[in-house]
Amino acid sequence: MATGNGNRKSPSNAVKIILVIVAVVFLISWISKATTGMADSTWLNIRDGFLITFAAFLTLSIFSFLYNDNPFYKFAEHLYVGVSAAYWMCLGFWSIIVGNFVPHASKTLSTFFKVPFQEYSWFYYVAFAFGVILLMRLLPKAGWIARWPLAVIIGTTAGFNLSRYLHSDFMSQVGNTFQPLFVDWQGAGHFFSNLSLAADGQLVMSAGNWIVVVGVLCGLVYFFFSKEHKGMFGAASRLGIWILMITFGASFGYTVMGRISLLVGRITFLFDDWLSIL
Amino acid sequence: MLTNQDHSFSKSHPCHIIVIILSFVFSGFGASAQAEDTATVATYSSDISPAVDLPPITLLAVDTDNDNGGSITISWDDAGYSELPQFRGYEILRRSIQANAPVLVGTAPHGSSSLVDKSVSDDTTYVYYVAATVGEERFVSDSSSHVQSTWQIYNTTLTPLLIALIIVGGSVIFFIETAKRGRKLFLRKIAGLEAVNEAVGRATEMGRPILFVAGIADIDDVQTIAGLTILGRLGRTIAEYDTKITMPTRTSLVMTAGRETLREAYMAAGRPDAYSDDMVFYVSDEQFGFAAAVDGILVRDKPAACFYLGTFHAESLIMAETGNLIGAIQIAGTAQPAQLPFFVAACDYTLIGEELFAASAYLSEEPRQLGSLKGQDVGKAVAMMLILAGVLIMTLASMWELDTMNQLQQLMRDLFSLN
Numbered sequence: 001m002a003t004g005n006g007n008r009k010s011p012s013n014a015v016k017i018i019l020v021i022v023a024v025v026f027l028i029s030w031i032s033k034a035t036t037g038m039a040d041s042t043w044l045n046i047r048d049g050f051l052i053t054f055a056a057f058l059t060l061s062i063f064s065f066l067y068n069d070n071p072f073y074k075f076a077e078h079l080y081v082g083v084s085a086a087y088w089m090c091l092g093f094w095s096i097i098v099g100n101f102v103p104h105a106s107k108t109l110s111t112f113f114k115v116p117f118q119e120y121s122w123f124y125y126v127a128f129a130f131g132v133i134l135l136m137r138l139l140p141k142a143g144w145i146a147r148w149p150l151a152v153i154i155g156t157t158a159g160f161n162l163s164r165y166l167h168s169d170f171m172s173q174v175g176n177t178f179q180p181l182f183v184d185w186q187g188a189g190h191f192f193s194n195l196s197l198a199a200d201g202q203l204v205m206s207a208g209n210w211i212v213v214v215g216v217l218c219g220l221v222y223f224f225f226s227k228e229h230k231g232m233f234g235a236a237s238r239l240g241i242w243i244l245m246i247t248f249g250a251s252f253g254y255t256v257m258g259r260i261s262l263l264v265g266r267i268t269f270l271f272d273d274w275l276s277i278l
Numbered sequence: 279m280l281t282n283q284d285h286s287f288s289k290s291h292p293c294h295i296i297v298i299i300l301s302f303v304f305s306g307f308g309a310s311a312q313a314e315d316t317a318t319v320a321t322y323s324s325d326i327s328p329a330v331d332l333p334p335i336t337l338l339a340v341d342t343d344n345d346n347g348g349s350i351t352i353s354w355d356d357a358g359y360s361e362l363p364q365f366r367g368y369e370i371l372r373r374s375i376q377a378n379a380p381v382l383v384g385t386a387p388h389g390s391s392s393l394v395d396k397s398v399s400d401d402t403t404y405v406y407y408v409a410a411t412v413g414e415e416r417f418v419s420d421s422s423s424h425v426q427s428t429w430q431i432y433n434t435t436l437t438p439l440l441i442a443l444i445i446v447g448g449s450v451i452f453f454i455e456t457a458k459r460g461r462k463l464f465l466r467k468i469a470g471l472e473a474v475n476e477a478v479g480r481a482t483e484m485g486r487p488i489l490f491v492a493g494i495a496d497i498d499d500v501q502t503i504a505g506l507t508i509l510g511r512l513g514r515t516i517a518e519y520d521t522k523i524t525m526p527t528r529t530s531l532v533m534t535a536g537r538e539t540l541r542e543a544y545m546a547a548g549r550p551d552a553y554s555d556d557m558v559f560y561v562s563d564e565q566f567g568f569a570a571a572v573d574g575i576l577v578r579d580k581p582a583a584c585f586y587l588g589t590f591h592a593e594s595l596i597m598a599e600t601g602n603l604i605g606a607i608q609i610a611g612t613a614q615p616a617q618l619p620f621f622v623a624a625c626d627y628t629l630i631g632e633e634l635f636a637a638s639a640y641l642s643e644e645p646r647q648l649g650s651l652k653g654q655d656v657g658k659a660v661a662m663m664l665i666l667a668g669v670l671i672m673t674l675a676s677m678w679e680l681d682t683m684n685q686l687q688q689l690m691r692d693l694f695s696l697n
Contacts, residue, residue: 065573068577069574069577073574074574076570077570077573080562080570081561081562081564081568081571084563084564085560085562085563085564085567087564088562088563088564092563137534147538150534153497153498154535157497157498157499157500157503158503161500163443166439166446170442170446170657171439171442172694173661174664174694175668175691175693175694175695176694177668177669178665178668178671178687179669179672180669180672180675180676180677181672182676182677183676184676185676213665217662217665217666220658220661220662223631223632223633224655224658225465225466225636225640225651225652225655226463226464226465226651226652226655227464228466245622248619248622249619251615251616251618251619252620255616255619259592
């Protein structure tokens with residue numbers, strides 16, 4: 001197995017045999033898909049057969065990581081990283097430079113890239129200049145200037161997010177916690193004579209509001225860093241972290257269910273699109 | 279009939295106005311002459327439309343408050359047209375004072391009484407009309423007064439936000455100045471951060487590298503910045519211990535910022551010669567391509583300590599579980615609520631939410647960062663007091679139907695919803 005130190009061993013005979021078997025299996029799969037294809041052209045059947053077989057091979061190669069790191073996973077990983085890096089670079093060039101900058105910078109370039117010229121805008125030249133300055137780091141003597149656009153980006157982001165987060169994470173959160181602790185209160189007699197576990201009942205709705213209010217306050221206490229978490233403050237903090245953990249548990253289960261659906265999607269592909277046994 | 283004088287237009291017989299407007303709206307300007315000719319022919323009589331007995335719709339068109347221009351708000355009182363059995367809705371028409379023809383700018387259903395026209399230009403003056411559609415007939419209001427949209431430099435609805443900013447920002451500045459004057463500011467211990475030096479020491483003893491992932495977001499994400507701030511402090515320890523660090527990045531700007539941060543950390547530790555740009559490298563913008571590469575690094579380089587600090591999404595568990603598999607000590611931190619459960623499950627220590635932002639202050643002990651954290655604590659204390667006050671008002675308003683309480687309740691809701 002190759003390591004990060006660069007030490008490489010030649011594959012053993014067992015590995016060679018496994019590689020050959022896998023190659024033969026997928027070759028048979030390709031031939032089978034090509035001969036049973038429904039497309040009008042033979043070449044289309046061959047192409048579609050190859051694409052489905054190769055997709056199945058890559059899917060199984062990624063799954064093979066569950067056993068251990070192996071040559072199939074390495075191949076799939078490097079192919080994925082290489083292709084995606086190139087794809088994103090092309091996407092960045094065509095969407096940012098050609099899609100945004102060129103239509104506002106040059107009629108000649110717009111004609112060359114066949115994108116409609118819109119109007120000259122100095123704003124785009126500033127962004128372009130920032131990009132060029134970022135690349136100055138490639139020059140040893142002028143590398144220091146590359147910090148300027150970074151400083152502008154980080155500073156602008158921090159300033160912009162300040163008001164945004166203050167609105168969404170402070171004002172709105174505080175406002176949404178304003179809940180009555182006793183919903184539709186008509187006296188203790190009415191409350192106890194109408195005890196019910198119905199979701200829209202007074203008891204359940206009031207209990208829900210209590211959990212929200214106490215949970216938020218205890219959560220805030222947990223994230224209070226200026227005071228040691230001892231005594232009552234410590235008890236509130238512990239309750240806060242308990243509420244957080246219960247929330248995380250529910251979120252964990254919910255997300256795992258989502259991941260299971262992704263797994264079902266890949267298995268459906270393997271058994272239906274590839275093996276055609278569903 | 280149709281002139282530039284709103285006065286004459288508004289005094290015209292409703293029947294004429296309807297037909298003229300319809301002619302412009304549906305047939306274009308060129309058809310107006312014909313419409314005027316047919317105006318006297320198109321009739322509705324009181325026996326088929328009781329609406330003729332109703333007074334005209336009254337309307338008010340004003341510049342929309344607290345916006346950056348380009349918007350006019352039209353509100354109307356329909357005078358009873360919406361009660362008619364064949365009522366179909368409202369049509370809102372606009373005419374610039376330089377033009378002859380009004381245009382349809384929107385429709386509104388039964389029960390509505392206002393509409394915001396966002397298709398206006400700030401340098402043009404307009405008048406508006408509202409037409410109630412009853413069956414096949416339209417009953418048009420008199421014209422509104424002249425109105426022009428403008429932008430406001432100060433948004434009054436955001437005044438509570440300004441007050442919150444002054445309180446929190448003022449507290450931050452106050453505590454920064456206090457810390458600069460040398461006063462010791464107390465910060466409680468954060469468990470995950472206590473383990474940072476332990477993790478670096480473990481990696482040094484084992485002769486294995488440290489893996490640092492600053493999330494998958496770009497440099498404009500505050501969590502990425504928090505992760506890089508921690509990297510700055512961590513980098514100094516790593517440089518002092520002469521340990522190797524590997525930092526794959528998902529975006530080029532994070533790579534650049536990461537290199538700058540590490541270079542400065544190594545210089546601050548007095549080890550600039552030990553720094554190499556190869557420590558921080560770009561992998562791929564593709565989320566799962568990046569995750570696959572990190573997994574590969576984990577199983578091949580077998581780092582002794584892994585740090586995941588920043589914004590993470592679905593790849594969080596993929597990376598953290600692989601790190602767990604190779605037996606690395608793992609410290610994670612993110613403010614992504616959906617990913618925290620995975621880090622809590624798979625990592626040794628997790629910085630939850632704001633702990634990530636507090637971490638850099640705690641590690642650096644710099645006055646600016648400590649003061650900033652103390653100022654934020656003031657914000658939290660204010661939030662707790664506001665919540666207690668708000669809950670008390672809501673509860674009292676719910677238990678006793680008092681006007682004062684209801685007014686206070688509405689005031690609190692308006693203030694914090696920023697409406």
